[in-house]
Amino acid sequence: MKKIYGSAAEALDGVLKDGMLIAAGGFGLCGIPELLLSAIRDAGTKDLTFASNNAGVDDFGIGILLQTKQVKKMISSYVGENKEFMRQYLGGELELEFNPQGTLAERMRAGGAGIPGFYTKTGVGTVIAEGKEHKDFDGETYILERGIVADLAIVKAWKADDTGNLVFRKTARNFNPPAAMCGKICIAEVEEIVPRGSLGGDAIHLPGIYVHRIIQGEHEKRIEQRTVRTA
Amino acid sequence: MAWDRNQMAARAAQELQDGWYVNLGIGIPTLVSNYIPDGMDVTLQSENGMLGMGAFPIDGEEDADLINAGKQTITELERTSYFDSAMSFGMIRGGKIAMAILGAMEVAENGDLANWMIPGKLVKGMGGAMDLVAGVGRVVVVMDHTSKHGDSKVLKECTLPLTGKAVVDRIITNLGVMDVVEGGLKIVECAEGVTEEELRAATEATLI
Numbered sequence: 426m427k428k429i430y431g432s433a434a435e436a437l438d439g440v441l442k443d444g445m446l447i448a449a450g451g452f453g454l455c456g457i458p459e460l461l462l463s464a465i466r467d468a469g470t471k472d473l474t475f476a477s478n479n480a481g482v483d484d485f486g487i488g489i490l491l492q493t494k495q496v497k498k499m500i501s502s503y504v505g506e507n508k509e510f511m512r513q514y515l516g517g518e519l520e521l522e523f524n525p526q527g528t529l530a531e532r533m534r535a536g537g538a539g540i541p542g543f544y545t546k547t548g549v550g551t552v553i554a555e556g557k558e559h560k561d562f563d564g565e566t567y568i569l570e571r572g573i574v575a576d577l578a579i580v581k582a583w584k585a586d587d588t589g590n591l592v593f594r595k596t597a598r599n600f601n602p603p604a605a606m607c608g609k610i611c612i613a614e615v616e617e618i619v620p621r622g623s624l625g626g627d628a629i630h631l632p633g634i635y636v637h638r639i640i641q642g643e644h645e646k647r648i649e650q651r652t653v654r655t656a
Numbered sequence: 657m658a659w660d661r662n663q664m665a666a667r668a669a670q671e672l673q674d675g676w677y678v679n680l681g682i683g684i685p686t687l688v689s690n691y692i693p694d695g696m697d698v699t700l701q702s703e704n705g706m707l708g709m710g711a712f713p714i715d716g717e718e719d720a721d722l723i724n725a726g727k728q729t730i731t732e733l734e735r736t737s738y739f740d741s742a743m744s745f746g747m748i749r750g751g752k753i754a755m756a757i758l759g760a761m762e763v764a765e766n767g768d769l770a771n772w773m774i775p776g777k778l779v780k781g782m783g784g785a786m787d788l789v790a791g792v793g794r795v796v797v798v799m800d801h802t803s804k805h806g807d808s809k810v811l812k813e814c815t816l817p818l819t820g821k822a823v824v825d826r827i828i829t830n831l832g833v834m835d836v837v838e839g840g841l842k843i844v845e846c847a848e849g850v851t852e853e854e855l856r857a858a859t860e861a862t863l864i
Contacts, residue, residue, distance in 0.1 A: 452704040452741070453727040455720065478741070505780030506727075523779075526703065527745025527787030534742040546790040547749065550768075550821025553786065583721075595738055597721040599705050602740040630740075646720035652728035654712040 428589050428639050429618060433464035436612050436638040440577055441470040444497075448533055448575035448604040449477040449487065453506070454649045456597030457486050458579040460614045460642045465579075466490055474498040476533065476573055476607075478526060478600050480510045485647050494518070500573075502526035506649065525553060528570050530603050536572035537606025537635070545570055578608025581644070582631070584624060585615040589633030592624055605635045612638040657849030658801075658830040666691040667847075668757050668798050668828050672698050679703060679748070679788055681758035682726045684798045688757055699735065701753055703784040705744045708736035725784065745784065749791040756792040758785065760799045760824075762814045765861035767824040767836040769797065770816035782819060789820035801829035801858050808860040810834070810841070831855045840864045 430436035447465075451457030462481075465473075466489050473496050480499055481488035490496050491509045498520035504510050513519040524532065525547045535543050544567035548554050558569040580601040583594035591613055593601060605611045618641045659667060661684050669691035672678060679701045680688055689709075692698050700709040702724045709724060710731035718729040747753060762770040769789055772782040789795050802808055810827060826844070827834045832855045833844040840862030846855050856863055 453723065455704070455723050455727070501781060503781035503783040505778075511778055523781055525782055525786040526741070526784035527749055527791075530741035530745050531749075545749065547787045549790065551786060551818045553782075593738075593740075595719065595721040595732070596702070596705050596723055598738055598740050600741045603742040648718060648720045648729060649723070649727040650729065651718055652712045652730075653715045653718065655714075 428637060429587055430638050430640050433460040433614065433640050433642065434467065436640045437461065437464050437468060440610055440612070441465065441468050442576070443470055444472040445470070445576040446474045446476065448573065448578045448607050449475055450580035450599065450601030450604040451477065451479070451486065452596070452599035453479055454481065454486055454647050456581050456593065456599050456601055457481065458581040458614050459486065459644060460640065461579040461612060462487060462489060466493055466495065469495070471495050472497040474500065476500040476529065476575060476604070478502050478529060480504045480507045482506050482649070483509050491519070498522065500524055500529065502529055523553070530600060532570055532573040533600070533603035533607040536574040537603065540572050542569050542571050544568065573607050575608045578604045578611040580605045580611065580613050582613050582615045584617045584619050585613060585636070585639050586619055586621045586624055586633070588621060589613065589636030589639055590624055590629045591615070591631040591636060592628065593630050598630060602631045605631055610637050611635055612640070614640050614642060616644060617641065659847040660830070662687060664798050664828055664830060667833065668796060669693070671755065671757070671796050671826065672696060673754070676754040677701055677707065677752065679753050679756040679792065681756065681785070683759040685757040685759055686726070701747070702730070703744050703748060703788070705739050705741055706736060708733045710736070745787050748784070748787050751791060751793055753792040755794040755796060756788045757796045757798055758788065760797045760809070762809050762811055762816050763797050763799070763824055763827050764811050764814045765836070765840045767822040768814045769795070769819045769824050770814040772819050773817050775817065785819050789823040794825050795823050796826045796828060797824050798828045801831040808858055810859045810861045812861055831858055834863070837864070
């Protein structure tokens with residue numbers, strides 16, 4: 426079965442539906458599926474819910490889908506870098522569900538691993554715990570969090586082979602593996618597609634079983650906070 | 657006289673122990689990395705998926721794929737390892753990180769911590785703070801003792817929405833060091849040039 430597609434638009438063809446839940450990889454602007462996000466904007470799909478740690482900035486990342494009002498709801502841990510997000514949220518045009526960062530990652534991992542819910546100490550005694558089942562284990566209180574199964578996962582990797590085995594680079598790995606795992610369909614965009622066998626089976630970060638479609642393309646890879654020291 | 661930001665960071669660095677894996681928050685806690693004692697083996701975690709965080713890069717060597725949890729460009733070390741967010745928070749939640757040094761807006765005498773939201777102001781999100789305070793072995797807070805208006809930030813009860821309940825072990829402020837113990841806060845030491853009377857006068861929490 427052929428997994429490699431010619432473009433982001435081709436890979437998304439027949440997959441996008443209004444109102445769907447999309448899990449997206451990336452942390453800040455690092456390791457985000459920028460080509461697929463642009464193609465979703467061009468496709469005009471509406472009422473989307475995104476499970477994504479952040480919401481990009483005004484003109485990059487998920488921010489470009491906020492500009493076109495294609496996003497109905499965000500499930501995120503931190504959205505502080507996006508003015509358009511705040512404008513829509515305060516104006517009641519956008520729903521927001523805050524998840525602690527580790528809870529969001531584990532919800533994706535669990536959803537992909539067939540685990541519908543898990544108990545965690547994170548958020549006990551805070552607004553995050555309100556309305557959630559509490560349970561004591563060994564004298565400590567935990568809350569129930571649900572696994573996420575997304576209609577579509579979009580992720581960014583460094584290299585892929587044609588079977589969908591993925592290798593990420595440095596901290597651009599972040600949410601990409603758990604996001605990929607929780608998608609009913611996962612599309613990966615990569616910088617390079619390499620010959621089968623050249624990645625080395627021991628060095629694969631995410632096995633191709635989780636990846637259904639692959640595209641290769643040029644990435645801008647924008648830096649959010651350029652910080653340097655004087656030599 | 658009281659400690660400045662760098663002196664607070666230097667004092668917080670005395671909390672480190674050889675062999676520890678540690679997470680440093682944004683702001684003054686980040687400065688702690690400048691004061692790790694020579695010869696002490698401390699590995700810094702960045703919760704976006706890295707152990708063994710290095711310094712900021714020199715100009716021209718920034719890498720878009722290599723950032724810290726504050727989204728700043730950083731560098732790697734020989735010991736560095738990378739992993740995904742689920743594993744990163746697995747090691748946080750699983751108690752593998754010995755200590756987190758974090759900033760705060762308010763701390764209460766029972767160890768309650770508020771550092772993620774001010775109602776009525778723009779809400780940015782908790783990021784990984786709730787996971788860190790719930791999971792790591794020891795939570796040390798570094799912050800100014802009072803607000804710009806002179807109000808104590810070391811309180812009987814937090815007024816802001818909590819990041820975690822009864823999670824703080826030690827508080828380091830510009831005025832001194834306090835431990836959260838049964839019945840209130842115990843003064844560990846006063847900052848250089850600060851008297852115990854001055855520390856008490858600036859503190860709303862019960863000091864025992």
